[in-house]
Amino acid sequence: MSRTEAGFDDTAVVSARGLKKRFDSFEAVRGIDFEVARGEAFGLLGPNGAGKSSTMRMIACTSPRTGGTLRVLGMDPQTHGPAIRARIGTVPQTDNLDMELTVRQNLQTYGRYFGLSRAHVRDKAVELMEFARLSDRADDEVQPLSGGMKRRLAIARGLVNDPEVLLLDEPTTGLDPQARHLLWERLFRLKQSGVTLILTTHYMDEAEQLCDRLVVMDGGLIVAEGSPAGLIEQYSTREVLELRFHPGTQTRYVSAVEDLAERVEVLPDRLLLYTKNADATAARVSERDVRPLSSLVRRSTLEDVFLRLTGRTLVD
Amino acid sequence: MATDTPRQTLTTPVRATGSVVGPWRAMALRMEVLWSWYRRYWRANLYSSGLQPLLFLGAMGLGLGSQVKDGSFLGGITYLQYIAPSLLVSGIVATAVNEAGHPVLSGFKWKQDYVAVVATPITPQQLYGAQLLWIVLRLSISAVIYGLAAALFGAWTGPGVLLALPLAVFTGAACAAPVMAFAAVTRGEGHAFVALNRFVVLPMTLFAGTFFPVDRLPGPCLPLVWISPIWHGNELVRAVTLGGLSPLPALGHALFLVAMLVTGMLAGRRSFYRRLVI
Ligand SMILES: Nc1ncnc2c1ncn2[C@@H]1O[C@H](COP(=O)(O)OP(=O)(O)OP(=O)(O)O)[C@@H](O)[C@H]1O
Ligand SMILES: [Mg+2]
Numbered sequence: 293m294s295r296t297e298a299g300f301d302d303t304a305v306v307s308a309r310g311l312k313k314r315f316d317s318f319e320a321v322r323g324i325d326f327e328v329a330r331g332e333a334f335g336l337l338g339p340n341g342a343g344k345s346s347t348m349r350m351i352a353c354t355s356p357r358t359g360g361t362l363r364v365l366g367m368d369p370q371t372h373g374p375a376i377r378a379r380i381g382t383v384p385q386t387d388n389l390d391m392e393l394t395v396r397q398n399l400q401t402y403g404r405y406f407g408l409s410r411a412h413v414r415d416k417a418v419e420l421m422e423f424a425r426l427s428d429r430a431d432d433e434v435q436p437l438s439g440g441m442k443r444r445l446a447i448a449r450g451l452v453n454d455p456e457v458l459l460l461d462e463p464t465t466g467l468d469p470q471a472r473h474l475l476w477e478r479l480f481r482l483k484q485s486g487v488t489l490i491l492t493t494h495y496m497d498e499a500e501q502l503c504d505r506l507v508v509m510d511g512g513l514i515v516a517e518g519s520p521a522g523l524i525e526q527y528s529t530r531e532v533l534e535l536r537f538h539p540g541t542q543t544r545y546v547s548a549v550e551d552l553a554e555r556v557e558v559l560p561d562r563l564l565l566y567t568k569n570a571d572a573t574a575a576r577v578s579e580r581d582v583r584p585l586s587s588l589v590r591r592s593t594l595e596d597v598f599l600r601l602t603g604r605t606l607v608d
Numbered sequence: 609m610a611t612d613t614p615r616q617t618l619t620t621p622v623r624a625t626g627s628v629v630g631p632w633r634a635m636a637l638r639m640e641v642l643w644s645w646y647r648r649y650w651r652a653n654l655y656s657s658g659l660q661p662l663l664f665l666g667a668m669g670l671g672l673g674s675q676v677k678d679g680s681f682l683g684g685i686t687y688l689q690y691i692a693p694s695l696l697v698s699g700i701v702a703t704a705v706n707e708a709g710h711p712v713l714s715g716f717k718w719k720q721d722y723v724a725v726v727a728t729p730i731t732p733q734q735l736y737g738a739q740l741l742w743i744v745l746r747l748s749i750s751a752v753i754y755g756l757a758a759a760l761f762g763a764w765t766g767p768g769v770l771l772a773l774p775l776a777v778f779t780g781a782a783c784a785a786p787v788m789a790f791a792a793v794t795r796g797e798g799h800a801f802v803a804l805n806r807f808v809v810l811p812m813t814l815f816a817g818t819f820f821p822v823d824r825l826p827g828p829c830l831p832l833v834w835i836s837p838i839w840h841g842n843e844l845v846r847a848v849t850l851g852g853l854s855p856l857p858a859l860g861h862a863l864f865l866v867a868m869l870v871t872g873m874l875a876g877r878r879s880f881y882r883r884l885v886i
Contacts, residue, residue: 315886354727355886374729378626382727388720393645401641405728406626407633453626486622 305330305365305457305488306351312359313346313512320346322512323360330456333479333489335499335506337594339602342509344492345385348461351490352382365456378406381455385462385492387446391435395426395445398434403452416452423478424448440467447475451482458482460491464498476501496594510602520594527600528592529554531570535563535577535584545582552576557599566596628729631737638730638738639745661699661750662757665692668819669763685765685850692763693845694818696754696776700747701838704780705809707743708787709801713794715739716883726884736880740785740873747780748773764849771848779841782865785872792879812836817843840864 306328313321321343328334336344349355350362353369353376362369364376389398396417403413421427424444429437434445443466450458463479464472472495479502483489493499499506500520508516508523516523533553537545539561546563550556552573553565563584567573570589577587629637665688673687682690715722726732751773758764787804794800815825815832816839825833833839840861847853 352727354884374628374731377727378628378729379624384723384727388724390645390719390721390724392648392719397644401644402724402728404637404640405634405725405730407629407637407729408625412625453624454622455626456622456624 303330303366304328304363305332306334306490307363308347308351308360309362310360311347311350311357311362313343313350313355314358320512321350324507324509324512324514326507326514326517328457328488328490330488331483331486333483333491333502333504335503336490336492336509337494337496337499337506337598338492338509342602343512344509345461347509348459348490348492349384352380352459353377354382378453379456381450381453381458383447383450383458383460383463385465387442389434389442389445389449392433394431394433395421395437396430398445399449399452402449406453408453413452420448420451423451425474440471443467444471444475455487457488457490460489462492462494464493464495472498496598499594508598508601515601516597523597524592524594526597528596529566530568530592531566532590532592532596533565533567533570533573533577534588534590535565535582536561536586536588537563537584545584548580548582549577555600557596564596564599566592626729631734634730634734635738635741638725638735639742642738642742661695661702661754664699665695665754665758665761665763668695669761688761688763689765689850691819692758692761693769693772693776693849694816694842696751696758696772697779697841697845698813698816698818698838699754700751700776700780701783701813701841702805702809703750704743704747704784705787705805706801707746708784709791709804710798712739712788712791713798713801716792722880722884732880732884733877735884736788736873736876739788740781740876743784743788744777744781747777747784751777766849768849768851772845775844775848776841778869779837779844779865782841782869782872783837785869785876787872789872789875789879792876792883812838815839816841817846837865837868 304327306326308324308326310323310325311321312319312323320341324343324347326334336347338344346355350357350369351364353364353373356370365379367376369376390401393401399417399420400410400413403416404410408416418427418430421430424447426441426445426448429441434442437445443463447460447463450460460479464475467475476498479489479491483502489502491498491502503520505517505519506523507514516527518526535542535545535549542561542563543558546556546558549563549565553567555566557564557566565573565577574587574589577584669686669688669691673691722732722735725735755764755769755773759769790800790804811832815822815829816836817833818838822830822833822839843853843861844858844865847858
């Protein structure tokens with residue numbers, strides 16, 4: 293591996309201008325602009341159908357854009373697809389591992405498509421199985437592995453060519469908490485070594501943990517962009533007071549508390565009061581004889597930003 | 609340089625190890641992967657592609673053949689020797705159509721290995737080419753097995769069989785190329801391939817001079833014969849084993865198969881691209 297080569301390249305790894313994707317009559321991505329710098333961890337958030345995967349597939353050069361411009365590693369996917377694909381790693385939303393081959397064979401065969409020598413892929417497979425904690429299943433067929441193991445293998449496979457950019461479409465969906473934390477740690481290590489990460493996720497803790505910068509997409513458009521902290525600052529208050537009620541009864545209390553917060557969000561079983569000082573707000577709520585089943589004071593998170601921007605919760 | 613260490617670790621440039629290989633190497637690499645799959649599953653495959661035509665040859669050639677005494681079309685050879693070349697062709701074509709059908713659809717739809725491959729530097733066109741070459745390789749293995757076994761039955765009249773084997777494989781490739789294109793535009797669960805076998809391949813085998821000369825057929829059937837690639841293959845393979853075909857018709861048969869192969873390849877490359885790049 294030649295990761296120690298001198299020199300620093302700060303040109304954008306991905307840059308998109310007015311990027312569009314149309315499927316027949318339906319436009320899934322409706323003109324988005326963004327840039328991803330080398331070494332950055334960049335996140336795409338958004339509700340189901342927002343156009344995240346469509347965007348990822350255009351960056352991965354497996355789906356041609358239908359409008360705008362796109363450059364990946366300085367090249368145009370339309371004309372340099374194979375050259376770009378040689379240098380990036382892709383983990384699609386749904387695993388497409390070869391179920392009939394072993395874990396080791398999946399890694400080795402995939403590596404061969406990148407023109408890597410047999411000896412190289414043999415060593416690389418061992419290294420990646422270690423990385424994905426699959427060494428003890430090395431020579432087992434993939435079919436009977438658990439969903440989480442398959443996911444880890446798919447991610448390991450995406451690293452077989454030591455990619456400069458790793459595209460992860462919902463990398464941890466279906467992983468148990470321990471596996472997720474393990475993966476976060478591994479992704480963090482990759483980032484440390486200079487790999488650019490572009491990922492989509494429905495987990496705001498994941499986005500906060502991993503992403504330097506993220507965009508929120510909705511309906512094929514980017515509706516917000518910034519660092520996790522910046523977005524929280526821009527789109528939410530510092531604190532949130534959650535008031536829990538019997539499902540369905542919460543709307544009765546909206547008018548009673550409305551003026552106590554900058555903004556009130558109505559969820560099926562809860563009211564969220566956005567305010568600078570949630571403890572003070574809680575005191576004033578009880579002064580007004582509003583008696584929730586329970587109440588909770590917390591800091592704003594990306595989840596709140598997401599709710600504000602898309603009107604939907606992150607995981608649906 | 610050593611002053612700004614934290615920033616440096618973050619921006620150390622990474623250089624990917626992957627590269628783009630040329631089209632022939634790309635196809636070779638893909639075939640290598642198919643080979644590592646085949647090595648695990650070759651037994652089940654061998655039966656359908658190697659042994660089945662032999663069972664046919666045994667039953668039809670020896671069994672039925674014992675009843676076909678001095679058929680006027682035999683002209684001094686045994687019925688076994690008459691049908692050995694054409695059973696080679698129909699066996700190879702049947703294998704070709706099967707290999708080009710369901711497994712190809714599965715690559716797009718169930719196994720999805722095609723989807724995985726085109727995320728690498730390999731292109732859909734190279735994927736198509738590799739799959740066709742792979743089928744040709746498989747057909748060649750089947751042809752050799754059949755050739756050797758049929759020789760034990762005494763089914764070959766001379767060294768012409770050495771030409772018959774590649775000609776049969778060529779006929780198979782001419783059929784596989786368009787069937788792969790068809791598989792790439794098939795959306796359903798693969799029932800289309802059952803219909804293809806039943807309504808296209810089977811009649812083509814029957815109206816192709818496989819078991820008896822086509823001049824025994826009623827006149828209206830002849831157009832069916834002319835469009836049957838199996839008939840063109842049969843004529844060529846019989847010509848090199850049993851003789852009796854002048855150069856001009858031979859050229860015509862060969863051209864028909866070449867045209868089918870080329871058209872099939874053009875359609876196949878295109879349909880692979882359109883199915884995979886969306
Ligand atoms: N191949 C396709 N043909 C037609 N429509 C498509 C195709 N792929 C995606 N779409 C549509 O484009 C829209 C965006 O899909 P996309 O997969 O990009 O969403 P997403 O943000 O990744 O959603 P999710 O969070 O559910 O994965 C959806 O409405 C989807 O139905
Ligand atoms: Mg998606």
